[in-house]
């Protein structure tokens with residue numbers, strides 16, 4: 740199995756994925772794509788010698804044309820599992836249909852709480868005592884797909900968006916490679932029942948399969 744990673748920003752989760760791929764705990768990363776040519780993610784890919792490309796939506800006549808170009812790149816690189824790692828676009832139908840049940844995302848909250856932008860800011864504003872990160876299968880909604888795994892972290896008195904983000908990010912870097920391994924090994928899969936667009940994460944060998952890593956500091 741080959742992985743493709745889509746990222747828009749600094750690419751620290753991509754870094755964790757590349758480290759795990761080098762260690763052989765997850766499959767190789769065949770391609771990194773970014774909608775932001777100057778992104779740290781592309782720099783990391785180049786430094787690691789992994790094929791990469793910038794595809795800017797503005798360079799295409801329409802959104803579907805952009806999505807078709809993404810899909811063509813993923814396919815020609817032989818990508819079988821797509822990992823969104825700070826990809827700041829909603830993934831469109833062409834890729835979601837072609838990779839049904841084979842697109843993962845990481846989000847910096849315990850979904851279904853605080854989907855969308857600024858999840859850590861939302862958590863602090865809500866006054867929750869616990870937040871964390873979630874890896875889930877991607878569906879057409881925003882951060883709504885079936886949950887694969889989560890790690891909880893405490894929200895401490897005096898936390899700022901920055902301090903909470905840093906505590907969560909550390910756990911993102913543990914969880915994402917682990918969740919990718921579960922999917923790559925077939926321990927978790929997304930089931931879609933014909934036409935109904937309902938998906939579930941299944942634990943073939945539950946309860947040992949995981950689903951949550953030990954949560955530090957709780």
Ligand code: GRF
Nearest residue numbers: 748749750751752825845847
């Ligand atoms: C992470 O917090 C991730 O959960 C969210 O976007 C951020 C990306 O950070 N989806 P990085 O680019 O991987 O460092």
